[in-house]
């Protein structure tokens with residue numbers, strides 16, 4: 311898909327040869343219109359005109375949207391009508407990844423591993439039972455249920471970016487839980503929370519600085535953040551298998567995950583204003599009961615969304631074929647504890 315962005319000539323140098331990667335310093339701008347669409351479509355194409363410097367076949371065009379958000383150039387295509395190179399760049403605005411819809415029914419059926427991790431994370435919350443606690447990225451509510459148990463006189467607010475996930479959560483708890491669909495990057499609570507729980511969610515969000523700023527604002531002073539997500543090295547064996555299975559629709563795509571290190575997470579939490587910060591990694595290999603459904607739903611969902619429907623099953627099979635039996639996902643959890 312190519313949307314037109316604002317045109318801006320890049321710096322002039324040796325013209326790029328058609329069909330070869332080119333690089334060049336400079337920035338491009340994306341019109342407000344394209345930026346808004348990118349929140350729906352995520353991928354937007356930006357047309358650049360000008361001549362780019364070619365250097366060691368590396369793509370070095372960097373992008374900036376009008377509001378300064380970074381964009382990663384993932385694929386490009388150069389043609390040379392006449393004397394000037396016309397470069398069409400498909401870029402991914404890494405800050406603009408909106409939440410996607412999940413197959414909530416299959417997730418609910420196959421998410422025992424996430425529930426098992428989640429129970430341990432909830433146990434790290436010291437609760438009196440009357441607090442107001444937010445579950446940030448509640449999924450179908452299997453982990454939210456532990457919060458409900460622990461808050462007999464309290465309030466549970468459950469937020470998720472997927473409408474289907476929120477619908478399952480609502481069905482599970484009715485009025486007992488205030489559940490609504492919202493991108494955590496847009497989160498605004500009517501009343502701040504005493505604590506925030508989040509499990510298996512943050513690594514789906516590219517911009518942790520923006521995320522932590524939102525969560526900080528959603529907490530009362532002194533409120534706690536207790537969270538866990540995929541961290542550095544998470545599912546490395548799956549990532550290797552996925553990278554080995556090429557598909558043109560995924561070429562150059564940076565992938566859906568942000569597996570951060572404890573050190574960078576500590577810095578980001580501190581920048582957002584948190585104190586009493588603890589972050590650490592916890593290896594946790596998983597052998598799912600139904601590997602096909604688990605991998606397709608919990609791991610490959612964002613990949614499969616990008617493929618033509620007919621290619622989804624063969625793609626999943628090709629990834630699974632690269633994994634020895636019994637299928638093991640080498641999860642590495644990143645734990646976060648912090649206080650506002």
Ligand SMILES: C[S@@+](CC[C@H](N)C(=O)[O-])C[C@H]1O[C@@H](n2cnc3c(N)ncnc32)[C@H](O)[C@@H]1O
Pocket residue numbers: 408409410412421424425428446447448449450451452453469470471472475492493494495508509510511514515608
């Ligand atoms: C693996 S599920 C975890 C759900 C639940 N916490 C659990 O442990 O079962 C990840 C969840 O994060 C949600 N999510 C991803 N990005 C999000 C975002 N930007 N805002 C809100 N929710 C998001 C997804 O919709 C999905 O429900």
